[in-house]
Amino acid sequence: MLTDADRPAPTPGHPFAPVPYRVRAVATETPDTTTIVIEPWGTRRIGRTQPGQFVMLYAFGIGESPIGVAGGHPDGQLVHTVRNAGKVTGALGRLTPGDTVGVRGPYGHGWPIGEAKGRDILIVAGGLGLPPLRPLVYELFARRESYGRVEIIYGARTPKDLVYYDEIQTWRRRNDLRLQVTVDAAGREWYGDVGVVTTRIPDARFETGRTTAFLCGPEIMMRMTAQALVARGLAPEAIWVSMERNMKCAVGFCGHCQFGPSFVCRDGPVLRYDRVQHLLSLREV
Amino acid sequence: MVRAEVGDRRILSRSAFPELFHALTEAGYQVIGPTVRDGAIVYDRLRSVADLPEGWTDRQGAGQYRLERRNDAALFGYTVGPASWKKFLFPARERLWTATKEEGGFSVRAEPVEGPPLAFFGMRACELAALGVTDRVFQGGPVADPGYSARRARVLRIAVQCGQSGGTCFCVSMGTGPGVRAGADLVLTEILTHGPHRFLLEVASEAGAAVVGRIPSALAAAGAEDTERAEAIVAATAASMGRTMPTEGLPELLRGNLAHPRWEDVARRCLSCTNCTMVCPTCFCSSHEEVPDLDGRTVERWRHWDSCFNLAFTELHGQSVRKSGLSRYRQWLTHKLGTWHEQFGTSGCVGCGRCITWCPVGIDLTAEVAAIRATPGAVTPKAGGKT
Amino acid sequence: MSQETDPKVVDAVRAHPFFHGFDPAFVHEVCQHAREVRFEPDELLAKEGAPADVFYLILEGKVALEAGAADNPHLTVQTVGRDEVLGWSWLVAPHRWRFDARATKPVRAAALSAEVLRRTLASHPTWGYQFLIRFMPVLAERLENTRIQLLDLHAH
Known part of the structure; x- marks a missing residue:
C-alpha cells in the first residue's frame, strides 16, 4: 500500500464541489460511446492528472460519475470517453460544444510508469479499457527511449466497438510499437484477428523477467488476461489492473468502492494483480 | 473560577449534579445526552438533568431490547440504546452544496457548517472508541470531511463508565471498555452504594478542566476509597459481559x-x-x-x-x-x-x-x-x- | 506406404508446433497423402456441411471461421493463423464441416488426410492417445474462449 505522502494532492477547496468546465469538442466513438474534450470555464481548474487517474464528471442537475482520464494537457484541457450506461453517463454523452460540465479530482493512483522505466511494456485493453490507458501510451511515446519493447493488445466485442480507431491506425504505423487488435466477432468487412483478447497473449512478444503489464477492461477480461500472462511466466507482481466500482465521493468516505481492503477511489483504481488476485477469483466481492 | 487540573478527581453529589449541567450550558454548550423516547433510551438535546433516564435500565439480547424500571434512581443505569453519537457529527441527511446555473456555467456554494459547541453527555467507553474510529475515517486521510471536521472540533466528551454490562456487550473483547482510558474530556462514574448517590468525576482534558472550574463549590474531594469503588464498579461490569469475541488473528x-x-x-x-x-x-x-x-x-x-x-x-x-x-x-x-x-x-x-x-x-x-x-x-x- | 508421402510436407508438419515431440514414425505415417495447399483471400478452406476430409496445419496467413445466421450470414467467430490448427470435424462423426473457413490473407497450409489420420489413430492406440492429448487443449482453449466471450457480453 502507498502511504498518504505518496498520494497526489487533491483539488483545493471543498472536496465535493465540482469545478465548472466547458465542452470544447465532442466526437462519437461508437453508437453508445462519446469522447469529449473539456477546458476550464473560469479561473479554477483541477490539478494535473496522471495516466490512469480518474475524475468525477458532473452533469448539472443530474449527478456525478467516475470517468477515467483519457487525456490531460498542460493548458488544462481534459479528454474523457464516456459510454452511455445510465442517467449521468447518458447526459454526459449528449453534451455538445459550449455546454458546461463539472469536474472534481483527479483521484486515485494511476499506472506506475516510473517503476516500469527500463522495462518492456505490455498493454492489454478490453473495450472501454483503452481510454484510461491512452495517456500511458502517450507517456511511453514521449519517453520512448526510457522503455524497452512496447506491445499493445486491444480487444473489443466487434469492430464497431473499437474506440480511437483512426488514432490506432497512426500507432500501427510506428515501428517502435507492436500492436495487436482483435474483436470477439466480426463480419466480412473486418480483416483483422477475431477471438477474445486472451487469444492474442500466446503471440505477444515479451520476456517474462523484464516486462510490466498494464491491464484495463471488464473485470473478467483482466482476470483471464492476467491468468494467461502468469501462465506464460509473467510474475503476478509485474501485472497491474485498473478496477472499477460504484463510487459516490471518490475520496474514501462513502464506502461504495471497497474491494477487499482497498478503496478503489484512493488506493486504486490501478492495483497490483498479486494483491487482488484472490479477490478477483471470488464472486461478488 | 477555580483552576482544575487534568487528572484531578472530585466527588459530585447527586444533588449537585445539575450544576455540572448548568456549567455546560453557561459555557455555551448545547447538551446532548440520553433520554427516554419511544420505549428506548436515545441521544437527543437535553433541557435539564430531568430529561435523563433516571431509574430506567435496558434489557438486551439478540433481537431484543426492553426498557425496565430499576429499583434505584440511577441516571446512567443502562448500557446503550439504538442511537449512537455518530448522527450528530455525520448526520443521516446533510446538504453538501448548492449549485446555481449562471450565464455559460454554474457556481457552487459549499454548505456552511454552523452550530453551537456540543457537549456529548454520557458517552460510554465503547462510544469514545467509536468516535476515535470515525475520526480516522473522516479526518485521517489526505482529505478531511468538511462537515464532520467542523462539528467534531466543537465537541466536548463527557464520558460515563459503565456500571453494568448489557446482554449483547463485548467491549472487553474489543479492548474498548468498560473503563474509559482515553479520548474523554470528563469521566464520570456513577456510585449508587456505600453512601449517598454520587459521581466520581475525573478531569481528562483542558476543555474538561475549564468546565469543572466553573463549579468548584459543587465538588468535594475524592478519597482513595472513591477511586477504588469506581474501579470495582468497572471491574464488575467487565466481568459480566454479555458476549465475547475472540479477536486473535x-x-x-x-x-x-x-x-x-x-x-x-x-x-x-x-x-x-x-x-x-x-x-x-x-x-x-x-x-x-x-x-x-x-x-x-x-x-x-x-x-x-x-x-x-x-x-x-x-x-x-x-x-x-x-x-x-x-x-x-x-x-x-x-x-x-x-x-x-x-x-x-x-x-x-x-x-x-x-x-x-x-x-x-x-x-x-x-x-x-x-x-x-x-x-x-x-x-x-x-x-x-x-x- | 511411404511412397505416397511428400518429404517437403513431412518437414513442414514436423516443424509445426502441433506436432512437436511426436514420434517421427507417427508423423511420417500420418503424412500419407498429405499435401501443401494454398488459398487466396476469400477462398474457402472448408465449407459448412461438406465432408471434412482434411486436417489443416496453418503454415502462413490467416483463416476466418464463419458462422452463418439469418441476420448475419457471415459472422466471424474466430481467426486462426500461423502455427495453429484448423478443424476437428474430421475427427467427430459424421465428419462434416460445422463452419465455413475462409482465408482472409494468403494462406499456406498442410492438409493432412482425415482418412489416414483416423486409420492411424485407430490402429496405433498409443499414438492415438498422444494425439488426442495434444488435441484436447486446442478444443479446451476454444471452449474457454467461447465462455469468456459469453461472460464479456455481460461484463458491462
Whole structure:
C-alpha cells in the first residue's frame, strides 16, 4: 500500500464541489460511446492528472460519475470517453460544444510508469479499457527511449466497438510499437484477428523477467488476461489492473468502492494483480 | 473560577449534579445526552438533568431490547440504546452544496457548517472508541470531511463508565471498555452504594478542566476509597459481559475464509434490512443525491446514510456487484472485523452489541465468527468458490 | 506406404508446433497423402456441411471461421493463423464441416488426410492417445474462449 505522502494532492477547496468546465469538442466513438474534450470555464481548474487517474464528471442537475482520464494537457484541457450506461453517463454523452460540465479530482493512483522505466511494456485493453490507458501510451511515446519493447493488445466485442480507431491506425504505423487488435466477432468487412483478447497473449512478444503489464477492461477480461500472462511466466507482481466500482465521493468516505481492503477511489483504481488476485477469483466481492 | 487540573478527581453529589449541567450550558454548550423516547433510551438535546433516564435500565439480547424500571434512581443505569453519537457529527441527511446555473456555467456554494459547541453527555467507553474510529475515517486521510471536521472540533466528551454490562456487550473483547482510558474530556462514574448517590468525576482534558472550574463549590474531594469503588464498579461490569469475541488473528481468519459455508448459513437468516449498519456507531457508508429545484436553475447535493446491505450500493453499469445477501453480509462482517484494520489501523467494531440487539432476526456476529473459527478452511462452492 | 508421402510436407508438419515431440514414425505415417495447399483471400478452406476430409496445419496467413445466421450470414467467430490448427470435424462423426473457413490473407497450409489420420489413430492406440492429448487443449482453449466471450457480453 502507498502511504498518504505518496498520494497526489487533491483539488483545493471543498472536496465535493465540482469545478465548472466547458465542452470544447465532442466526437462519437461508437453508437453508445462519446469522447469529449473539456477546458476550464473560469479561473479554477483541477490539478494535473496522471495516466490512469480518474475524475468525477458532473452533469448539472443530474449527478456525478467516475470517468477515467483519457487525456490531460498542460493548458488544462481534459479528454474523457464516456459510454452511455445510465442517467449521468447518458447526459454526459449528449453534451455538445459550449455546454458546461463539472469536474472534481483527479483521484486515485494511476499506472506506475516510473517503476516500469527500463522495462518492456505490455498493454492489454478490453473495450472501454483503452481510454484510461491512452495517456500511458502517450507517456511511453514521449519517453520512448526510457522503455524497452512496447506491445499493445486491444480487444473489443466487434469492430464497431473499437474506440480511437483512426488514432490506432497512426500507432500501427510506428515501428517502435507492436500492436495487436482483435474483436470477439466480426463480419466480412473486418480483416483483422477475431477471438477474445486472451487469444492474442500466446503471440505477444515479451520476456517474462523484464516486462510490466498494464491491464484495463471488464473485470473478467483482466482476470483471464492476467491468468494467461502468469501462465506464460509473467510474475503476478509485474501485472497491474485498473478496477472499477460504484463510487459516490471518490475520496474514501462513502464506502461504495471497497474491494477487499482497498478503496478503489484512493488506493486504486490501478492495483497490483498479486494483491487482488484472490479477490478477483471470488464472486461478488 | 477555580483552576482544575487534568487528572484531578472530585466527588459530585447527586444533588449537585445539575450544576455540572448548568456549567455546560453557561459555557455555551448545547447538551446532548440520553433520554427516554419511544420505549428506548436515545441521544437527543437535553433541557435539564430531568430529561435523563433516571431509574430506567435496558434489557438486551439478540433481537431484543426492553426498557425496565430499576429499583434505584440511577441516571446512567443502562448500557446503550439504538442511537449512537455518530448522527450528530455525520448526520443521516446533510446538504453538501448548492449549485446555481449562471450565464455559460454554474457556481457552487459549499454548505456552511454552523452550530453551537456540543457537549456529548454520557458517552460510554465503547462510544469514545467509536468516535476515535470515525475520526480516522473522516479526518485521517489526505482529505478531511468538511462537515464532520467542523462539528467534531466543537465537541466536548463527557464520558460515563459503565456500571453494568448489557446482554449483547463485548467491549472487553474489543479492548474498548468498560473503563474509559482515553479520548474523554470528563469521566464520570456513577456510585449508587456505600453512601449517598454520587459521581466520581475525573478531569481528562483542558476543555474538561475549564468546565469543572466553573463549579468548584459543587465538588468535594475524592478519597482513595472513591477511586477504588469506581474501579470495582468497572471491574464488575467487565466481568459480566454479555458476549465475547475472540479477536486473535481475526482479520487473517476472515481473509482466509471468504468461501466458508457459514456465509451461506447466515445469508439464509439475514434480511438485508440494514439495521445493523444504521445502529453501528462506526458504519460510515453514504450516498450522494442530486436534488434539483423545479426551475432547473438551482440544485442541491445531499449526502445520506447508505448501507452495504442495499442492493444498489454496488451498482455498476446497471447491475449490482453484490447481488446476493451472502455477499453483502460477508462484505459487512469482513470489513468491520477484518479489512478495517488495513484501512484504518483499527477494528471497525467496538463491541457495543447494537448490531446484535437491533437485528430483527437476532444474528449475532460473535456467534458467526465463532462458527467460522470452529471450522476454518471449510469451503462451499455456493459461497463464492473459484470460477 | 511411404511412397505416397511428400518429404517437403513431412518437414513442414514436423516443424509445426502441433506436432512437436511426436514420434517421427507417427508423423511420417500420418503424412500419407498429405499435401501443401494454398488459398487466396476469400477462398474457402472448408465449407459448412461438406465432408471434412482434411486436417489443416496453418503454415502462413490467416483463416476466418464463419458462422452463418439469418441476420448475419457471415459472422466471424474466430481467426486462426500461423502455427495453429484448423478443424476437428474430421475427427467427430459424421465428419462434416460445422463452419465455413475462409482465408482472409494468403494462406499456406498442410492438409493432412482425415482418412489416414483416423486409420492411424485407430490402429496405433498409443499414438492415438498422444494425439488426442495434444488435441484436447486446442478444443479446451476454444471452449474457454467461447465462455469468456459469453461472460464479456455481460461484463458491462
